[in-house]
Every structure is written in structure tokens, then in C-alpha cells.
Amino acid sequence: MIKPSRNGQGIQVEIPAQPRKEPRQPRSIALVSAVKQTGRQILENEGREALSAMRLAADSGVAISSIYEYFPTIDALIAAIFDDYRSEARTALFSDIMALPAQSTLRDGILLALRVVMAAHVKKNQFDPAFSVRSTHYEELVRLDVVKDKPLWTSTASSALMQRFASEIRVKDPQKAEFLVYQTLSALPRAMLLERPGYLVEEDSPELIASMLHALLTHGQT
Template identity: 60%
Template sequence: MGKPPKDQEHHDADPALIPLGMPPQPRKQPRQARSIALVEALKQAGRQILEEEGREALTALRLADVSGVAISSIYEYFPAMESLIAAVFEDYRREAGEQLLAAIDALPEAATLLDGLLLVLRRGLAVHHRKSCLDPDFSERVTRYDELVRLDLVDSRQCWSAGATPALFERFAAQIRVKDREKARFFVYQTLLTLPRAMRLERPHYLVEDESAAMIARMLHGLLTSEA
């Protein structure tokens, strides 16, 4: 019998062996302008190294070289490289949310509800894929932690798609015909939130397949445009 696909092989692994703790946090938060600028420089340098050189290149020595910040100052704020990666991922999360809302608002007047759904889904899948490319192991751990957040097992954090559902309902109100809008809004929100995470954890190759976003968009479009 042939070896199972990598994603299936991982899916069958014992979940107890996968860390589910809170992503590492900075040692302390900067308060003064100089400290804020220093931390921002470290995050920008870390992001540059991850995107251009890969996870293995992100070391304290390399970070100090690119950022111009002394190693002692690096550890003052980021005790481990994973805490820096967590900060970079959080920036991605915030930027993705802001850019998504701006993109929905910028859709042409002739845009349809399906156009809006496709926009949200394609961007959402791209966010998961991007983080996975930067650091696959850490991305998986963060995604699993975010699922605990969704289930209210840990304190909630802002997600990239938090404003997408109300923005879609407002932008395309005239095209939404479903009678129970409150229930439909809940279904749409949970779908946008959980399906991309499920893909990341169980079928990561779906994130880069064009048909993935289209299939989910058609499913949600059918829900929202039905009068039942």
C-alpha cells in the first residue's frame, strides 16, 4: 500500500503531540517612542528575513545585522525568535483585516455579492498560505490555538476576517434575500473563519487551489440569495 499524502498523514497524528499553548509573546511592550521604533525595526527586519531568506535564517545574529539593533536589546523585547514571529504574524493579521475592508469598500458599483465573497475568501486563504510558507510549524500551532479562541476556551483575539461579514452584508444588502439574516450572518462568519483554518490544518494544498475559494463562495452565495 502506498504512503498516504503528507497532509493526510499529519491529520492522522495524535493531536496530543501537537502543542496548543498560547503563542509566545514579547517579553515586554514598548512604551516610549524610542522603544516603539526599536521594536518596529526588529519586526520589519524579521519580516524581511522570513520573506527573503526563510525561517532557518532568522537568528539573533542575523536579526541584529539586518536591523542594526544590539542582540542585548533584541532579547530585552523578544526572548526567542518565535516571539518575534508571533509579532510578525499579528501584524499580518491586522494588515489583512484593514486591507480586506478597504478592498470591499473599493469594489466597483457593478460588483455582485459573489464578487465580494470571492474577494474575501481569496484573501483569507492567501493569508493562511503566506504564514504557512514563512514558518509551517509555527503557523500550524497558531492556527490550532486560534481554534481554541473560537471555542471560547481561551481569551479571544481579533481575527483577520472579523469585519468582513458585516461589511459584506452592508455592501450587498440589496442582493441578500435570505429571510433569517441573523442566522445567515452567523453561518457566513463561521464559514469564513473556520474553513480556511481547516484547510490549513488538514488539506494545506487546498489553500493555493483556485477552485477552493470559488466553491465556498458559491455555497455561501446560494445560502444568501435563497428566500427560504
């Protein structure tokens, strides 16, 4: 959430909940993995209302005290679960774009990237709508460089598109074009989630954005 500061100079940012610490030893890594896996199963199968510390302890076999040692709140656990999901999607998307069949076109690659990015926002909203809105506001501040945090994953998608379909891309300034693609993949899905969440699941949404990005990247073609 973004709040005005008391002195009127700048803003106060609510940083999304994070794990208390990172596991180091094999036993603690296995414990945290079990908690996150159990939490994700509950979220995906039953929804946010079913997720509690008592339920986690019962299903994962991890003591509540050990859960709180790493995850001080359920929001911190959800953030960690979504980070894992997003990391999986990021790695898979880069590989999937680079591995598209030889006959695939630039538009095919753009559509693939858009569908994966938009699906990630849908998944986050399914995990917890309130968490989704808070974290999306924060991610927008990261994108705008208002706050410093880890790099955003859509930068990988834009670079993969520029590499895989270099022969189709016709622009005077490839660096500028990649920046615009990155910003589009980042900002538009977030705007949909915050203002028009229904657009994320409408079939024509990725098609419309793909047309815009394709035109941008082939602007120099005659």
C-alpha cells in the first residue's frame, strides 16, 4: 500500500511480508520446503481461508514453533510460495521461448510470454486477493525504481524474445525496443490486476497486446 508521509515529502511504502530467515542446513531446507509445498497445495485446492498455522502443522508434520521460526505470518508464507511459483515460471518461460519450433513467429513468442505473465498474476490473485493487491503495488514501485529490490522476472522474457526472433525484429534502436517490451509486459498485466482483473482471463487480452508489441518490434519493416 502507498501512503503519504506525515511531512508531505515523499511516500511511505508497506513492504510485503517476507520470511524471517533463509534456511541453511539440509534439515531446515527440507522443513521449509515441506511447509511451502503443503501451503501451496492448500491454497490451490481449498483457497486462502483454509490456510492456517494449525492446518500447516497438521498436514506437513512440522511443528507450529518451527513454522513461525521461518514464517512469522501467513502472508510471509504466501509471498514465499508465490516467489517460488514465479521463479519456476520465469525459468520455464525463457526455455520455452528459446525452444519454440523453427516455424514459430515473433507473434507466437510474444503471445506465449503474455499468457505466462498474465497467468502468473491470475495465480497470485487466486492465492490471496488482498496479498495480490499489496504486492502488485509494491512491484510497481520496484519497476519504477522508487524502491530497490530484486530484479523483475519479465526482463528475462523480453530478452528471450529479442534473442529468439532477432531475424524478424526491425527497429532502429534494439535497446529501446527491449525496454518498451519489458515495460509493457510488466506494467499492463499489473494495471489489469489492480483495475480490471477480468481482463486477465479474457481470451482477446493477450491478442490485443501482442498486436501492439509486434507492431513495435517490426516498425522498421517495409
